[in-house]
Amino acid sequence: MPKILITGNGFDLSLGLPTSYSDFINILNSLDNNLDIDFDSIYSKSSNYDLISKNYKVFSFDDKKLEVLKIEIKNNLWFQFFHNELEIETWIDFENKIDYVLKNLFSSVKYIKDNIFSKGSLSEDKLDYKSTLFNNDIEILQVLKSFNIITLNKYYDVTLNRNYLVKKYDFFIDVDLNKITQKLIEELKKFKKIFNLYFETFVYPFYNNQKTKTNESFFLTINKHYTFNYTPTFEKVYKRVNKTRFLHGKIDSDSNDIVLGINEIPTNELDKRFFLPFTKYYQKLNINTDFEFISDFEKTKNSNFQFFFFGHSLDNSDKDYINEVFDFVKDLKSKIKTIIVIYHNEESKSKLLINLLSIRGKHDIESLMRNKNLKFLNFDSKELNIELKKDITLPLTIR
Template sequence: MSGTRKILMLGNGFDLAHFLPTKYDHFMHAMRNVENYNKGVSMTFESLYTDLINSENYFFDNTAKLYKTEEATLLLEEVKDLQYNLKKNGWFQYFKSYIDSGIDTWIDFENEMEIALDAICHIIGELENDAEYLYIPRGHNTLALHEKIFDKNTIRKYPFIDEFLKSFSVAQRGFTQYGNHMIFNKSFVKYYSGQPVNICSSCLLKHLEEDLMCFIKIFSQYIAFIDRLEIKNSLKKPEVFEKDLDAIYSFNYSSTIDRLYNHSNISFIHGKANNNKIVLGISELQNQVLIDNKAYGFVKYYQKLVNNTDYQFLRPKSPIVAIENKLKSPSLTKYHPIEIYIWGHSLDSSDSDYIHEIFSFNQDQKYSLRVIVYYYSQPHAQLSNLIAILGKDTVENWMKNKWLEFIETPDIQKLNFDDSYIDNSTSKFSKTVIKPEETRNIAFA
């Protein structure tokens, strides 16, 4: 038996591998169907995904095969609560217009959110530089955007900025539509002697932050529904879940890992949906307008601080540190590095702090860890993301020294329904190494 110490890191692809509809596209389609629902009874699973069941038939066929979807319903009171929040949420009203437009993953959503924020900051900057972009509409005591602010340069750089503003107008959140113009709500306008003189950019951005928090609450309710999907039969465990798995770090908001595999040593890095304290946003404030207005509510690390989500993977609590410190012992002549298995994570820059943490080890010959990345058809996307974050020299060095390995993702459908399927989801390297006695009792932080 291998004595390898293993850590498993999970991303959204883990839920998708188990045929749970947690992709951004699944969520948006389902919420659009909720918004349009007009029956006086609870929504069935089929009603939620009516426009996806055929287009993603392999996925949803297996969902029905694994889970009791016929018993999964969204109660009518839940539907009405969601409808109320969806109707008045500007972020949802904006993004629902771009369903089936290439925004498929949560990474895509976060990237598009940053573009939308940049567009708003562009408008704010233009207003601060040139007051003639503002005017007082007849019969109103507030300010409106003059249509000339949407010139060719603005539209070329931010082609959907007017649609973004209209979406918040439809949601009655921040703007009111007046012909082709956008009127600011009074709470976002500065007044002098009772007369509107300028917009309050900090109030506007704070409002967009609050709307994002509401969007997160809606998403939390959706994930809570997914967590209610009852499994039909216990699942066979992929090989990686067998002996010697010491800890699991999940970037997911669902309870899939503990619910389906009953593993206890799990840390939820971005929070869990059942308490509405989850992390969903952009990686960093780069636009100066956002920085000047301290709009940190959009940023993941700020949300982590506010929500007190799990930091145990990062130093000084990183379990890898214990391994590295042990390896520095002069009396230790043999060792076997810890192995980190990454399942369903894109390794995108939005979680670059964790990626840098992992690849900050192995700085000398007594290397501390190996990284095994699960991929689907090809590892190109994850490999490209690693090169973009770490640089080609670091990635080449890890590959050359066999510290970084790509293995095909376990096939949950075949594992449970195809007796001929052979699961090879652990590294062949780890199977050939027996851990020496002196490394068995290394404590995890």
């Protein structure tokens, strides 16, 4: 019965593919500074360069897509904000930063409404303020400037952008929050196009340019594959056709239907409708990705199941999915019901365990490990090979 593989970005990274956040930013940043764009000049920016050089042949890029990318990254507000944010290291950090930007933008807009327009309307010549308007908070000022809500001079004096104000009878009477939201959504859609084009240009060519042969039989027994990635790596590398469901959409710059956003709506006094388009669950429902997940197997709860997590951080950002798997396994009536977390080294194992303890709690994880329903296995171990090859259609022999 079902052997189910669940993968995250670490799955692609283990094969040398440049899919990390740092790869994305560093490679795209290099486009502006690089007159001669070739294989080495681009991938030398990748943290996986040694693995890339070892495992893949040199190839050239699609010039048309390169030109589109150059234009898009130069004009996109989200990209221009993120490419200077040096403290972002992972895609989880990136999503958290989107959340940070939205909170700052919307709370600042509310602050303007409450502290300026509650006192009356403004004329054309009354849009300038000292930075004390936002208590000299440099981070808030830079976020507002990055998204053109305000302009700043060299003394950090603030000027409200009249394009985002409601005008009536030659006076400004309010902040146009709807217009700001629509602009942010429009820019996020364009950012998704950049994201799609990056993968089509700098990741997809690797599938047809492998130097070394991957062991295609490694995941031969997997019946279903769910991925949080946007790439068809499992199908392309392990030749497992029609097994994958893309939980957050699939790379395609023509349709641009991928999930990229925040997990939850922040708690504040603003209308929640302004935040909804940025949430993953809204985007999933809107573009109709495979949001059913493990509920696909609800009718087969008497069957044996094995779940393999590979290259997934098991971070709190995906706790709904993780809880769905763990709750499903706990409710199974079968003899074989295991969750196997695949790791590469002891440091990664430690992080994965900490994340699971944070989501599920000490009692649940201890109980599952004690009963051997939860196992941590090294990618190179014999034990993992045994589990992958195990025939779980047969009843467990009791000795």
